[in-house]
Amino acid sequence: MTKYIDNNGLKYFLQKIINVFVKKDGNKVLSDNNYTDIEKSKLASLKNITFSHTKILTTQEIPQNTNYTVPQYTLGDNSLSVIFEGCKLIKDVNYLEVDTTHIKFKDWDVPANSNLEFIVRS
Numbered sequence: 001m002t003k004y005i006d007n008n009g010l011k012y013f014l015q016k017i018i019n020v021f022v023k024k025d026g027n028k029v030l031s032d033n034n035y036t037d038i039e040k041s042k043l044a045s046l047k048n049i050t051f052s053h054t055k056i057l058t059t060q061e062i063p064q065n066t067n068y069t070v071p072q073y074t075l076g077d078n079s080l081s082v083i084f085e086g087c088k089l090i091k092d093v094n095y096l097e098v099d100t101t102h103i104k105f106k107d108w109d110v111p112a113n114s115n116l117e118f119i120v121r122s
Contacts, residue, residue, distance in 0.1 A: 054118045062110035067102040073120045075100050083117035084110065 054071050062068055073080040075097055082089040082103065089095050096104045110116070 050122050052120045056116045058114045061112050064107050064109050065104050070118050071120050072101050079121045081119040085115050
């Protein structure tokens with residue numbers, strides 16, 4: 001004999017799934033479009049974020065504490081990420097921001113034939 005779920009059983013089952021898998025914030029379900037103006041503004045600003053990604057293989061050593069030209073970024077807002085041989089460098093520890101197009105590698109020489117990457121968020 002085949003067993004079927006009637007409409008009430010199906011509605012009950014669906015509500016259980018919704019209660020388990022859909023998180024709620026206050027009285028609104030997070031998947032609703034019931035956002036405040038502040039939330040809408042924050043979401044709209046996320047659409048405007050752009051990234052530029054530049055990869056460089058150094059041809060010669062970059063001496064420590066000398067200006068090195070990088071893609072243009074905004075000074076002081078953490079919009080620049082510097083990656084050396086796949087490892088993200090730490091601002092003010094491994095490098096210093098000089099101006100909007102230069103950094104200095106702090107107290108270490110970057111060897112020739114090194115892989116550098118610069119990611120700029122704007």
